[in-house]
Amino acid sequence: MPRPTRQVFVCTQQRPPGHPRGSCAAKAATPLLQGLWAELQKRQAYEQVAITYAGCLGPCDGGPNLLVYPEGVLYQRVTPEDIPELFERHLLGGEPVERLRADASTW
Numbered sequence: 001m002p003r004p005t006r007q008v009f010v011c012t013q014q015r016p017p018g019h020p021r022g023s024c025a026a027k028a029a030t031p032l033l034q035g036l037w038a039e040l041q042k043r044q045a046y047e048q049v050a051i052t053y054a055g056c057l058g059p060c061d062g063g064p065n066l067l068v069y070p071e072g073v074l075y076q077r078v079t080p081e082d083i084p085e086l087f088e089r090h091l092l093g094g095e096p097v098e099r100l101r102a103d104a105s106t107w
């Protein structure tokens, strides 16, 4: 298996209803992850991008959160509508999408 250029970790953490930290699962992280996988398949970009689910990344308030390495860019409040731009600009193009990036005080 070739080493991908970028690795995306998508928080799909679940917590019980009413938990004080909430969760990315409660903020539609699973449909987001499925959308990312579908875009990966559509683009057949398996040699450039790997996408996997993850547990809590820390800043739950801003979920759904995803983290992209090797740059270490944390994205927050990502929606399925953001997926094509994420692929085009960052995951394949190498330029982070600033409007989705976590505030510097968060990460």
Ligand code: FES
Pocket: 011, 012, 013, 022, 023, 024, 025, 055, 056, 057, 058, 059, 060, 061, 063, 065
């Ligand atoms: S639950 Fe997703 S970052 Fe904490």
